[in-house]
Amino acid sequence: MIIFEKIRWKNLLSTGNHFTEVDFTRSPNTLIIGENGAGKSTILDALCFVLFDKPFRKVKKGQLINSINERDCLVEIEFHIGNREYKVVRGQKPAKFEIYQNGKLLNQPGSKRDYQDTLERQILRLNFKSFTQIVILGNASFTPFMQLKAADRRTVIEDLLDIGIFSSMGQLLKERIATNKGERNDVDYNIKLADDRLQIQKQNLKEKQQQQKDGVKVKQELIKEYQDEKAEIIKQGKQLAEEVKVLAEDIGNTEGLRDQIREVERTEQRLEDEIKRLNKEIKFYEDNDHCPTCEQELDDLVASTHIVQRKDKITDLQNKSRDTKSEWDKIRGQLDSLETKAEEHSKKTQQGVLLYKRTRDIDANIQTVQDEIENYRTLFSTLKTQRSLNLRHNSQIIERRKNPYWGKRNSSTSHLFY
Numbered sequence: 001m002i003i004f005e006k007i008r009w010k011n012l013l014s015t016g017n018h019f020t021e022v023d024f025t026r027s028p029n030t031l032i033i034g035e036n037g038a039g040k041s042t043i044l045d046a047l048c049f050v051l052f053d054k055p056f057r058k059v060k061k062g063q064l065i066n067s068i069n070e071r072d073c074l075v076e077i078e079f080h081i082g083n084r085e086y087k088v089v090r091g092q093k094p095a096k097f098e099i100y101q102n103g104k105l106l107n108q109p110g111s112k113r114d115y116q117d118t119l120e121r122q123i124l125r126l127n128f129k130s131f132t133q134i135v136i137l138g139n140a141s142f143t144p145f146m147q148l149k150a151a152d153r154r155t156v157i158e159d160l161l162d163i164g165i166f167s168s169m170g171q172l173l174k175e176r177i178a179t180n181k182g183e184r185n186d187v188d189y190n191i192k193l194a195d196d197r198l199q200i201q202k203q204n205l206k207e208k209q210q211q212q213k214d215g216v217k218v219k220q221e222l223i224k225e226y227q228d229e230k231a232e233i234i235k236q237g238k239q240l241a242e243e244v245k246v247l248a249e250d251i252g253n254t255e256g257l258r259d260q261i262r263e264v265e266r267t268e269q270r271l272e273d274e275i276k277r278l279n280k281e282i283k284f285y286e287d288n289d290h291c292p293t294c295e296q297e298l299d300d301l302v303a304s305t306h307i308v309q310r311k312d313k314i315t316d317l318q319n320k321s322r323d324t325k326s327e328w329d330k331i332r333g334q335l336d337s338l339e340t341k342a343e344e345h346s347k348k349t350q351q352g353v354l355l356y357k358r359t360r361d362i363d364a365n366i367q368t369v370q371d372e373i374e375n376y377r378t379l380f381s382t383l384k385t386q387r388s389l390n391l392r393h394n395s396q397i398i399e400r401r402k403n404p405y406w407g408k409r410n411s412s413t414s415h416l417f418y
Contacts, residue, residue, distance in 0.1 A: 002081055002124065002135075009046045009075040011066040014039060044136055050075035050090045052128040053097075053116060056136065065092055086123060099123070130155055205384070212380045219369045219376075226369070230362045237355045244348050254342065257335040264328045271321045278310045278317070 008021035022043060024030050034040050041057060045064060048056040055064055065073040074091035087100040099106045099119055109115055120127050126135070285303040 002079055004047075005078040005080065007043065007046060007050070007075070007077040009042075009050075009073075011069050011071070011073040012046055012049070012064055012075060013042050013066065015042065015066065017066075017069055017072065046075045047077065047136070048128070048132070050077045050088050051119070051124065052131065053090065054128060056132065062092070081123065088119065127155060209380060212376045215376050216373050219373045223366055223369050226362045226366050230359055233355050233359055233362075237352060237359075240348050240352050240355070244345055244352065248345060254335065254338045257331055257338065260331050261328060261335060264324055264331060268321060268324045268328065271317050271324060275314050275317050275321070278314045282307050282310050282314075 004024045006021060006023050006025070008019045009015060010017055010019045022030070022032075032040050032043065044056040045059075048054060049061070049064060054061055065071065071093040072091070073093060074089070074096065076087065076089045078085070078087045080086065085102050087103075089096060089098040089100075091097075097112060097115060098108075099115070106118070109118075124131070285307050289297060
C-alpha cells in the first residue's frame with residue numbers, strides 16, 4: 001500500500017521559484033479548499049508529473065513550467081510502501097529524474113523509459129491510467145469504469161487485485177508468439193532455401209551426369225578411331241613385311257654380282273693390256289728394218305707375217321672385249337636393279353619401324369583415354385555419393401525445421417507456452 005508523506009514543487013504552473021510543500025502526515029486526512037484558480041488542481045498535476053511524467057489535466061507537459069521564469073520546474077514527493085522509504089524527484093529545464101530508496105539513489109539505466117518502467121512496475125505497481133482511476137478522482141481525466149476501453153479496464157482490475165502477473169505472462173506470450181512466428185518464417189525460408197539447394201544439386205548432378213555420359217561417349221569414339229587406325233596400320237605392316245621379305249630374298253645375291261663385275265673388269269683390263277702390247281709390236285715391225293737386239297735385217301715377208309698374225313689376234317681380243325663389255329652391262333643392270341630393290345627394302349623397313357612406333361603411340365593414347373573415362377566414372381560416383389549425403393543431410397534439416405518448436409526445448413520458460 002502506498003502512503004504519501006510529502007510533496008513539494010516550484011516553478012510549476014503559477015507557483016514561483018520557492019518550494020510549495022504539502023505534508024500529508026500532519027493528520028489522517030488532508031483537505032484542500034480554495035477558490036477557483038487558487039491552485040487546488042496544481043497539486044494533482046504535480047503528483048501526476050512527478051510520478052508519471054505527465055500532467056493530470058489535459059495540457060502539454062511543457063505548459064507545466066512557470067511562464068514567467070520558464071525554467072527550473074521541479075517536483076519532489078516522498079512516500080513509503082511497507083518498510084521502504086521512497087523519494088522521487090522530477091524536473092524540467094533542466095530535465096531531472098531520480099528515484100531514492102531508503103535514502104539511496106537507485107541505479108539509473110541508460111534509457112529514461114526503463115527508469116520510468118521500474119517506478120511503475122516494481123515500485124508503484126500502477127500505471128497512469130490506473131492511478132487516475134483509483135487513486136485520483138477528478139473531472140479533468142476521470143472516465144467511468146464501464147466507459148474505459150477493455151485493455152484499460154483489465155489494467156485497472158489487475159492493479160487493484162495485484163494480478164498484473166497475468167498481463168505480464170500474456171505480454172510474454174505475445175512476444176513469444178511473435179518470436180515463434182518470426183522463427184517459423186525463418187524456418188519456412190530455410191526450408192525453401194534447402195529445397196532450392198536440393199533442386200540445384202539435382203540439376204547440377206543431372207547436368208554433370210549428362211556431361212559425363214557425353215564425355216565418355218566422345219572418349220569411346222576416340223578409342224574406336226584409334227583402334228581402327230591401329231588395325232589399318234597392322235594391315236599395312238603385314239603387307240609391308242611381305243614386301244620386305246621378298247625384297248630381302250631378291251637382294252641376297254648382290255655381293256655375288258659385285259664379284260662378277262669385278263672379275264669382268266679385271267678380264268677387260270687384261271684384254272686391253274694385251275691389245276696395247278700387240279699394237280706396240282705391230283708398230284715396231286712397221287717402223288724398224290733391223291732387229292735392235294741382234295742387229296740383223298728384218299725381212300719384209302717375215303715382218304708382214306708378224307703384223308698379220310698380231311692384227312688377227314687383236315681382232316680376236318677386241319671381239320672378246322666386246323663380249324666382256326656386254327657381259328658387264330648385263331651384270332651391271334642386274335646389280336642396279338638389286339640396288340634399287342635394296343634401297344626400296346631400306347625405305348620399307350624404315351616405314352615398318354615408323355608404323356611400329358605409331359602403334360605404340362596409339363596404345364599409349366588409348367590407355368590415356370581409358371584413364372580419363374575411369375576418372376569420369378570415379379568423379380561421377382563421388383558426385384552421387386556426395387549428393388546422397390547432401391540429400392540426407394538437407395532432408396534431416398528440413399524435417400527438424402518443420403517442427404515449430406525446434407531449437408527451443410531448453411528454454412526455461414517453455415512450459416508457459418507449449
